[in-house]
Amino acid sequence: MTRAAAIHAASRYFETGGFARDLGALVSHETESQTPDKAAELPRYLEQALIPRLNAMGFTCQIHENPAPDAGPFLVAERIEGDTLPTILTYGHGDVIRAQTDQWRDGLHPFRLVDEGNRLYGRGTADNKGQHLINLAALKAVIDTRGSLGFNSRILVEMGEEMGSPGLSEFCAANTDALAADVLIASDGPRLQSDTPTMFMGARGGISFDLIVDLRDGAHHSGNWGGLLADPAMILAQALATITDARGQIQVPEWRTTSLTDDIRAALRDLPLKGDGGPEIDEDWGQEDLTPAERVFGWNSFAVLAMKSGVPEAPVNAISGHAKAACQLRFVVGTNLDDILPALRRHLDEHGFKDIQIVPHERAFFNATRLPPDHPWVKFVARSLEHTSGKAPHVLPNLAGSLPNEVFADILGLPTVWVPHSYRGCSQHAPNEHVLKSVSHDALTLMAGLFWDIGHTGGPARTAAPA
CATH class of the missing domain: 3.30.70.360 (Alpha-Beta Plaits)
Structure with a gap:
């Protein structure tokens, strides 16, 4: 029961083909939230792709209707290990942007995972199925190694982010107790450079x-x-x-x-942007x-x-x-x-x-958010990522893009730390969307190390640094 063993378990999951197999299953769900004909795929993704996986990890799960009409449902899952333990909220979205099937190059299809060189192609590989799969797999690696997480975990998955997250604010405001946590740690967007971990604490x-x-x-x-x-x-x-x-x-x-x-x-000084x-x-x-x-x-x-x-x-x-x-x-x-x-x-x-x-436009607007770079949770996560990778992460006050971080920061009142698992050349929202296998492998080990550190130390409120 060691940190290294949890990281090794996450790494083996990738090396033995488990990640590509499971990502392929997620990608096969045609969860285009902007396409009315695909509405039935949205709850099906939660019911068939996520809930069995989470149940097997000891999570209780419940699907909730969206308070916004004609919008996709929400999944709330939780694993509570102790009243005195910290609670980590994790977020992801299972819907994807329009497929644009006829614009993908020969040999590729948006809803079929294609393994080619260092790339895994498919709609949602980068945004956001691959990213929340990495976090779920890292949680599982810690559970399998330690026998527990050492903290309480709550997970929120929405099915309408690509439509501007309709109903998310109303849902979270009405379910503050069910989503209560010490911090949000989630993943979306790209790394600044593919070979170095990135963190951001808000969004434009x-x-x-x-x-x-x-x-x-x-x-x-x-x-x-x-x-x-x-x-x-x-x-x-x-x-x-x-x-x-x-x-x-x-x-x-x-x-x-x-x-x-x-x-x-x-905080922004000397950050690399080229290439x-x-x-x-x-x-x-x-x-x-x-x-x-x-x-x-x-x-x-x-x-x-x-x-x-x-x-x-x-x-x-x-x-x-x-x-x-x-x-x-x-x-x-x-x-x-x-x-x-x-x-x-x-x-x-x-x-x-x-x-x-x-x-x-009818699409909902996202407001801007930002957490100070010297916040205790920012420092804790940065130390953990550096401990695993040997590299100081790139720390951004906020993402250049937009996502519904204001829901977690302003409505739920949480510090928010995002650790993205994609890269800037991933063709997100475009034909030929893909993730890099090297980044996915690295991200699995980083998140396993981070979740291990939280369970081992209790987070920044309980200790000065991860072990």
């Missing part, structure tokens, strides 16, 4: 909306009406050009945060006086996700009556979510674009 928020210029019904001949009819595409382009300057620096005053403080700058499967960084894009790490982890960014006026696939000699841009703001702590769109309204009005409509 995200809000999406359309900007619409709707001037008239139908299009009109550009020869007969050119110079007489206002062009909605030009108006929209001019309006967008006021939101940022030519290098993407935000010009809406309320969107420029004040939360990039000295301690956050220090590791992603595109080359555009050094001359974004806020000019910030480092690349500060731009993506400590600042807000505006993006135009899509634009349309007329029929781009088959243009004709006509002035369109309509133009639309789908837009998004990713924002950090210190940005007032409730004032983001009103601030944009004021900005557009001041620049003479009162006729542009701002239409929020």
Whole structure:
């Protein structure tokens, strides 16, 4: 019954093919939450793929209906070993983004696991089936080695994260006792570099909306009406050009945060961002006086996700009556979510674009969260990961992307520590999604070591460092 034995058990699970076999079974469930025809797959994933595994590990499980209409269910599982022991809440989501089946390259299919070189391909391998499978397997390695966890474990799995987690806030607010814990330790998103553990303690928020210029019904001949009819595409382009300057620096005053403080700058200093499967960084894009790490982890960014006026696939000699841009703001702590769109309204009005409509997307918004880098749980987890890997982890104040961390931080009142098990080149939300086998193997050992340390020491409230 040693730490090394638990880590070895997790490693053997990977080396003997158990991880790939079990991941393949999870991937085979076509849990596209954004596709109404797949609604029956969402509870089936919990009933068939997760509950038998958790029951075998000594967890009691219950599926709950979502308080939001037509949204996927929740699974709450728990293993309580003692009233005086710490309780760890773990989270994952079993739904996946749309399959995009016809866009995957030859030999691949979104719902069939394909083992190729250092990669395991399939929808959900990175986001998020592979990640919560790693955490469940690490818990099992500790149970099998020690005979117990040494702490209480609660697990929440939702089936609607890719839709913006509808109903999650309401569900957690109504079940605070069932989800009570000392800390959230969960996994989503990518490592900063694939060969080094990463931690983050929050996430940027995200809000999406359309900007619409709707001037008239139908299009009109550009020869007969050119110079007489206002062009909605030009108006929209001019309006967008006021939101940022030519290098993407935000010009809406309320969107420029004040939360990039000295301690956050220090945490972001020297973090690597280049390479590791992603595109080359555009050094001359974004806020000019910030480092690349500060731009993506400590600042807000505006993006135009899509634009349309007329029929781009088959243009004709006509002035369109309509133009639309789908837009998004990713924002950090210190940005007032409730004032983001009103601030944009004021900005557009001041620049003479009162006729542009701002239409929020139906998808729920995630708010921004951040835990201080010197929090005791952050230090505890970092020491454990370094103990196992021999490398100091990359510690990010928050993820650059968005996830429902505010539910755990603000509603459940928990410190939140995320240990991602993917990498930035994983094609998450795109065709050919995959995980690296090397990262998955490493992550299994890291999480087994972390869960062992929590059970052995009780966590930072009970001891200064993991054994």
